[in-house]
Amino acid sequence: MTAKSMTAGLVLFLAVACTATPPRTQPAATTAGGSSVCTEPQGNPQPETPTTIDVVEQAYFCILANYYGRATLDARALLIAGFAAFTRELNRGGRDLPEATMPALTGDRHADWAAFEAAYRRVTSRLPDDAGLQGKLAAATLQAIVAGLGDDHARWTHGVKRPPDFYDGDQYGLGLRASVGPQVRVDPGTALPPLFITGVLGGPAKDAGLRPGDVIESINGSAPFVDGEVTPAAVTALYPQYPEARAVRLHILRQETGRRRTVTLKPGLYQPDPATQQVVTTKLLRDGIAYVRLSGFAPDAADRVFRAISRLGASRTLTGLVLDLRGNGGGSPGEAIRLLSGFAHGKVTAYQCAADGACDPMRTDDSVALLGLPLVVLTDRGCASACEHFSSAVKDLRLGRLVGTRTAGGVSGPAQPYLLGDNTTLAFPSTHHLAPSREVIDRVGVAPDHYVPLTPQDAAAGRDPALDEALNLLHK
Amino acid sequence: MSHAVKDLAVAGLVVLAAAACTAPAPPRSVAAATSPSAAPTGAAALPAPTGPHPVGATTLYLKDTSRPDPWVPEVRARELMVTLWYPARAGEGSRAFYMTAKESELTLKGKKVTGVPYDALSRARTNALKDAKPAGRKGGLPLVVLSPGFTLPRSTLTALAEELASRGYVVAGVDHTYENYATTFPDGRVAECVACDSDTDPGFGTKVAGVRAADVSFVLDQLTGPDAKWEGSSLIDASEIAMAGQSIGGAGAVAAMLKDSRVRAGIDMDGTTYARIPKSGLSRPFLFMGSAGHRPAGRDNSWDRDWKLLTGWKRWLVLPGADHQSFTDVPLLADALGIAVPGDLSPARSMEITRTYVRAFLDRHLRHEPQSLLDEPSPRYPEVRFCTPGERCR
Numbered sequence: 043m044t045a046k047s048m049t050a051g052l053v054l055f056l057a058v059a060c061t062a063t064p065p066r067t068q069p070a071a072t073t074a075g076g077s078s079v080c081t082e083p084q085g086n087p088q089p090e091t092p093t094t095i096d097v098v099e100q101a102y103f104c105i106l107a108n109y110y111g112r113a114t115l116d117a118r119a120l121l122i123a124g125f126a127a128f129t130r131e132l133n134r135g136g137r138d139l140p141e142a143t144m145p146a147l148t149g150d151r152h153a154d155w156a157a158f159e160a161a162y163r164r165v166t167s168r169l170p171d172d173a174g175l176q177g178k179l180a181a182a183t184l185q186a187i188v189a190g191l192g193d194d195h196a197r198w199t200h201g202v203k204r205p206p207d208f209y210d211g212d213q214y215g216l217g218l219r220a221s222v223g224p225q226v227r228v229d230p231g232t233a234l235p236p237l238f239i240t241g242v243l244g245g246p247a248k249d250a251g252l253r254p255g256d257v258i259e260s261i262n263g264s265a266p267f268v269d270g271e272v273t274p275a276a277v278t279a280l281y282p283q284y285p286e287a288r289a290v291r292l293h294i295l296r297q298e299t300g301r302r303r304t305v306t307l308k309p310g311l312y313q314p315d316p317a318t319q320q321v322v323t324t325k326l327l328r329d330g331i332a333y334v335r336l337s338g339f340a341p342d343a344a345d346r347v348f349r350a351i352s353r354l355g356a357s358r359t360l361t362g363l364v365l366d367l368r369g370n371g372g373g374s375p376g377e378a379i380r381l382l383s384g385f386a387h388g389k390v391t392a393y394q395c396a397a398d399g400a401c402d403p404m405r406t407d408d409s410v411a412l413l414g415l416p417l418v419v420l421t422d423r424g425c426a427s428a429c430e431h432f433s434s435a436v437k438d439l440r441l442g443r444l445v446g447t448r449t450a451g452g453v454s455g456p457a458q459p460y461l462l463g464d465n466t467t468l469a470f471p472s473t474h475h476l477a478p479s480r481e482v483i484d485r486v487g488v489a490p491d492h493y494v495p496l497t498p499q500d501a502a503a504g505r506d507p508a509l510d511e512a513l514n515l516l517h518k
Numbered sequence: 519m520s521h522a523v524k525d526l527a528v529a530g531l532v533v534l535a536a537a538a539c540t541a542p543a544p545p546r547s548v549a550a551a552t553s554p555s556a557a558p559t560g561a562a563a564l565p566a567p568t569g570p571h572p573v574g575a576t577t578l579y580l581k582d583t584s585r586p587d588p589w590v591p592e593v594r595a596r597e598l599m600v601t602l603w604y605p606a607r608a609g610e611g612s613r614a615f616y617m618t619a620k621e622s623e624l625t626l627k628g629k630k631v632t633g634v635p636y637d638a639l640s641r642a643r644t645n646a647l648k649d650a651k652p653a654g655r656k657g658g659l660p661l662v663v664l665s666p667g668f669t670l671p672r673s674t675l676t677a678l679a680e681e682l683a684s685r686g687y688v689v690a691g692v693d694h695t696y697e698n699y700a701t702t703f704p705d706g707r708v709a710e711c712v713a714c715d716s717d718t719d720p721g722f723g724t725k726v727a728g729v730r731a732a733d734v735s736f737v738l739d740q741l742t743g744p745d746a747k748w749e750g751s752s753l754i755d756a757s758e759i760a761m762a763g764q765s766i767g768g769a770g771a772v773a774a775m776l777k778d779s780r781v782r783a784g785i786d787m788d789g790t791t792y793a794r795i796p797k798s799g800l801s802r803p804f805l806f807m808g809s810a811g812h813r814p815a816g817r818d819n820s821w822d823r824d825w826k827l828l829t830g831w832k833r834w835l836v837l838p839g840a841d842h843q844s845f846t847d848v849p850l851l852a853d854a855l856g857i858a859v860p861g862d863l864s865p866a867r868s869m870e871i872t873r874t875y876v877r878a879f880l881d882r883h884l885r886h887e888p889q890s891l892l893d894e895p896s897p898r899y900p901e902v903r904f905c906t907p908g909e910r911c912r
Binding site (some may be wrong): 051086094204206207208209210211213319320322340341342346349353357 | 592715716718720724794
């Protein structure tokens with residue numbers, strides 16, 4: 043399943059989200075009349091056109107025909123969310139109007155849409171006939187309807203642009219990773235102080251001499267935490283996406299020297315070390331323990347891991363495996379199942395469940411050869427979606443031990459993509475995910491067997507206490 | 519070494535497709551997963567070259583001990599197989615083979631082509647005489663390096679190579695080891711597509727382009743100079759070297775020109791580019807020749823991006839009716855196997871156009887002969903458009 047905004051901004055994640063084809067538990071749903079409101083995208087996307095109220099209508103009925111809760115969903119909540127966003131957008135542009143009033147709703151999905159559309163058109167007909175303005179209003183409305191589902195795998199992708207001077211392998215942004223990731227936007231409750239840098243990838247952060255362990259005391263003048271509560275808008279500024287290009291000012295404390303300074307980072311394209319961009323990286327640790335980092339469940343990820351392990355095992359007998367899934371934003375559930383199949387056969391790795399409680403099991407692929415290696419999986423808050431499918435199955439099925447911190451809690455269900463009339467893509471799940479013991483992982487996350495958080499001091503010293511703990515466990 | 523083959527992978531193009539939902543999607547490779555369309559005619563016969571010289575072909579095994587293999591670091595040297603096509607003395611001899619039966623099998627399996635005998639590609643009929651004596655005067659033959667698309671072997675550029683050799687060029691087709699489904703070394707080892715393991719990684723295309731540049735520099739070292747590894751090396755004019763490639767091989771041409779000033783001119787046939795041209799620009803001649811997916815302001819930004827940095831002679835040709843593989847032997851091979859090839863051009867026509875324009879470019883820049891064909895659209899080749907970013911293609 044594809045993580046939603048949990049890892050938004052990571053190119054890898056986009057790759058996974060857009061190319062993974064999750065197994066379908068049911069055929070593409072259609073409307074009662076049999077005609078498809080929305081269909082799966084085929085081939086290369088055409089250029090986007092401005093969003094219109096007709097596209098919003100298509101999205102609304104697409105959700106009602108296909109979404110997980112389609113039979114029981116109160117469609118009025120979606121329309122209210124959409125209209126609220128519409129009026130906010132009007133107000134923001136100084137264009138509020140007396141007609142911008144929510145119509146009465148009855149609970150009849152079609153009649154309520156008609157009333158909604160009539161009210162919407164009454165307002166927009168009084169605005170300038172400017173495609174940009176009208177498109178922005180419709181986009182805000184559509185975005186809010188999708189957000190109204192409250193589903194971390196429901197997402198509307200539109201307006202994604204790449205810098206014209208982009209080269210393969212480039213990243214855009216400030217060039218840093220911090221202890222609170224971009225998922226803070228949707229899940230602020232998981233963020234813990236202090237905010238510190240966990241990785242310097244390149245670009246502005248590198249040029250400014252920032253280092254892992256540096257504590258970020260303020261962002262553009264705002265404190266990242268106020269009374270222990272995160273300020274999402276402040277932290278989100280650390281992860282600008284093209285074409286956002288405003289400079290970001292940080293107050294930095296280097297703890298070991300006590301030195302404070304201010305740096306100003308201008309978002310831009312930068313070239314990370316290619317080694318850090320690989321989906322699979324491996325090394326042989328002491329005493330024959332293999333270390334494999336998997337940054338996403340990309341197509342072919344499981345076989346790549348198996349081949350990597352087999353290469354490490356060519357030179358010496360392996361005694362254990364550390365699988366590092368920290369920051370793994372998910373990808374294809376099929377790849378998660380395939381990788382699990384290297385550790386167990388004849389097991390259910392997850393269930394895909396309809397809103398009425400009927401569930402289909404996802405089973406191991408028993409044609410995959412068992413590795414027969416003791417396993418420790420490293421997890422953190424960046425492990426989302428297919429990564430949580432994997433780690434919850436490891437835990438429930440006792441295939442190994444989890445070390446690190448709790449996972450993201452972003453695994454509602456496998457997202458199916460649908461093409462809308464403006465050539466944008468709407469994606470959401472038609473089923474929801476349960477772990478092998480039938481517990482919900484979404485929003486909750488998977489708790490590690492051994493809780494080993496990373497401190498700023500560890501980051502500054504280049505220590506990896508979770509990996510140390512993994513090695514201890516494998517040596518026992 | 520055994521590595522599972524992947525489904526169609528047009529090199530960095532796959533990476534691009536994966537880079538974002540809005541990323542330009544690749545022109546797709548043909549030989550993959552297509553259904554039989556017409557009655558197969560059996561083994562392909564490559565069109566005869568049109569030049570005055572008989573063509574010889576020979577293979578070289580070259581070993582670069584200065585670097586470990588970039589895909590299999592445990593291998594402490596980079597091993598390369600190169601085919602040379604060249605003008606030959608008239609004579610008797612056996613025809614050069616196209617590829618081995620094993621290479622044919624691994625390539626067809628890799629491309630998921632079913633319904634044809636696995637040795638089908640090895641039976642394609644070439645026009646070159648195996649190991650024929652090279653002909654020419656000392657230092658008289660310009661050299662052209664050819665680099666194939668990702669997962670494809672050097673032999674897929676044979677029809678172009680034979681044409682150029684018949685016109686008096688020495689042509690070096692390079693297999694970039696582990697970047698295609700099968701390369702056979704003289705001792706019988708077969709290297710498979712290890713690079714296919716990581717072809718969805720960000721930065722993959724950049725890595726491949728860089729590896730190809732390094733490979734080409736090494737091949738040039740081995741073909742020219744006092745310690746040259748080929749009996750005909752003294753015939754090569756080392757001051758007149760160009761490189762052409764299809765798909766990521768074309769990206770390799772840009773990368774090789776940036777790395778090695780011996781490469782005087784370059785051609786990219788439908789390949790998304792990856793090498794960073796410095797802001798000061800690249801002033802040596804360059805030809806982009808692409809299918810519809812490589813129109814200016816199209817799905818792929820890379821040619822638009824690089825065009826601004828090409829400061830010398832340059833052309834941007836687009837064949838709207840072409841497929842990604844139209845610049846290779848693939849349509850000719852597929853036709854013979856009864857496999858449908860996308861695009862409006864017949865296999866013979868797309869090869870004729872490819873041969874004609876590539877030769878005109880090389881005659882212009884390595885032989886310094888004027889070529890009006892490259893100045894404007896030609897009524898003889900209405901399929902070919904001349905493009906400039908910001909303007910309509912002519």
